[in-house]
Amino acid sequence: MSRVYKFLDERLNLTPLIRSIADHEVPEHADPSKHVSAFMYCFGGIAFFILLLQALTGVFLMLYYVPSPEDAYASVNYIENETAFGGFIRGIHRVGTTAAVVMVSLHMLRVVLTGSYRKPRELNWIAGIFLLLLVAGSCFTGYLLPWDQKAYWATTVGVNMVASIPLAGGFLADALRGGSEVGALTLVRFFVIHVMFLPAFLVIFLAAHFFMVRRQGISRPL
Amino acid sequence: METDSPSGGRDRSFFYPHQMFFECMTALAVLAVLVALSFVWQAPLEEMADPGDVTYVPRPEWYFLFYFQLLKYFEGPLTVVGTCVLPALVFVLLLLLPFLDKGETVDVRKRPVAAAVCLAVAFSVAGLTAVSILEDERHGYRMVLPPITGEQIAEGQDLFRRFCQSCHGMDGKGGFFAPDLTQIGSRTNRAYIERVILQPQIVSQTTIMSLVPLSDTERHAVSAYLSRKK
Numbered sequence: 007m008s009r010v011y012k013f014l015d016e017r018l019n020l021t022p023l024i025r026s027i028a029d030h031e032v033p034e035h036a037d038p039s040k041h042v043s044a045f046m047y048c049f050g051g052i053a054f055f056i057l058l059l060q061a062l063t064g065v066f067l068m069l070y071y072v073p074s075p076e077d078a079y080a081s082v083n084y085i086e087n088e089t090a091f092g093g094f095i096r097g098i099h100r101v102g103t104t105a106a107v108v109m110v111s112l113h114m115l116r117v118v119l120t121g122s123y124r125k126p127r128e129l130n131w132i133a134g135i136f137l138l139l140l141v142a143g144s145c146f147t148g149y150l151l152p153w154d155q156k157a158y159w160a161t162t163v164g165v166n167m168v169a170s171i172p173l174a175g176g177f178l179a180d181a182l183r184g185g186s187e188v189g190a191l192t193l194v195r196f197f198v199i200h201v202m203f204l205p206a207f208l209v210i211f212l213a214a215h216f217f218m219v220r221r222q223g224i225s226r227p228l
Numbered sequence: 229m230e231t232d233s234p235s236g237g238r239d240r241s242f243f244y245p246h247q248m249f250f251e252c253m254t255a256l257a258v259l260a261v262l263v264a265l266s267f268v269w270q271a272p273l274e275e276m277a278d279p280g281d282v283t284y285v286p287r288p289e290w291y292f293l294f295y296f297q298l299l300k301y302f303e304g305p306l307t308v309v310g311t312c313v314l315p316a317l318v319f320v321l322l323l324l325l326p327f328l329d330k331g332e333t334v335d336v337r338k339r340p341v342a343a344a345v346c347l348a349v350a351f352s353v354a355g356l357t358a359v360s361i362l363e364d365e366r367h368g369y370r371m372v373l374p375p376i377t378g379e380q381i382a383e384g385q386d387l388f389r390r391f392c393q394s395c396h397g398m399d400g401k402g403g404f405f406a407p408d409l410t411q412i413g414s415r416t417n418r419a420y421i422e423r424v425i426l427q428p429q430i431v432s433q434t435t436i437m438s439l440v441p442l443s444d445t446e447r448h449a450v451s452a453y454l455s456r457k458k
Contacts, residue, residue, distance in 0.1 A: 037247070051251055056258065059262070083273060097267070105265075121342070124329070132323055135323055154274040154275060155276070155277055163286055168311075172308060
């Protein structure tokens, strides 16, 4: 192991990089071995872990999922009942949505309670709000994909809400649906939003979020 | 917070390996909990989507329930308040929170803005979710209807004549402002009739049907009567 590291380090000069990522002090109040209350500081980390888990299980679901009205339902049914561990993976992906919403909420609550969003961390709070919206958007777009009754009608209701926005609402709703009714184009759009657009933005905002945490350090309760 | 010599004092801990260890343990615990929960709450897969079935009443996931409940209070021209104005206000308020809650202290009692926003959001979300679940239990989604009796049908007929027949046609009598319900029982089921009485807009967003103030028993009587009109 150390020889592999030495080989890479001699060529890529990894040590300063790893120092800057991993070798920083953890303040006492956020160290679970010193204060039990430090568990509050791990909600964000858990939320991140759950998002990773969602990405991983999502990739496995995509191996079988087909985003067309004729095949979507059958492919989810196939994942659920025919593939090895398919139901297991789908079950985790599904429970993961609930867990992500819970952990993100707890993380926000902790930040408010400890006043951590105050100067100089206002921008990181704002990035966090956008992450919350992205997570909610991922939950909503994931709904339609199984193409069952709930999927279809919950999406119809959701898009009708978008349509009620003044001025731009009609255009936005049509853009989301790819027409005036929820149908084949809607399914493909929601699929692509769910697996490409939102994850891409999640990666960008998460990178910014973590970058700012490292730059500014963990906040200290005053 | 950051010191010049990271290898200083013995009592200090560093991200690697100290904190990393806790993070990994926590991640493993979270994974175990998720796996256990995924067995307890099986991911549902309902019937395949049927765009023609307008009787289906979708219920969102629990974390969107509060929002659906909120929308129920803003109807007609006020819809936009529920779908845009309020969410936009909450969004802007959250964005501005760090600039509104400045001070030095973390004592919640001395931070009126943060405390007010936090409590308001938490109570509205929890309250609306609770109301939504209760309403679902009471009617609509998981409706438990009492069995139909002859008495009930007679009462339902009486109520129909008093409250509905001025608009709805029935057996050649009644108004013509609304659809004729002579054979309604063969066209739809009783649960759907209940839902329409409770929430006329589910038929269409532009319906002129008004909300009839019936008690639960009276509504069950009307739906019993109508579902037998075949």
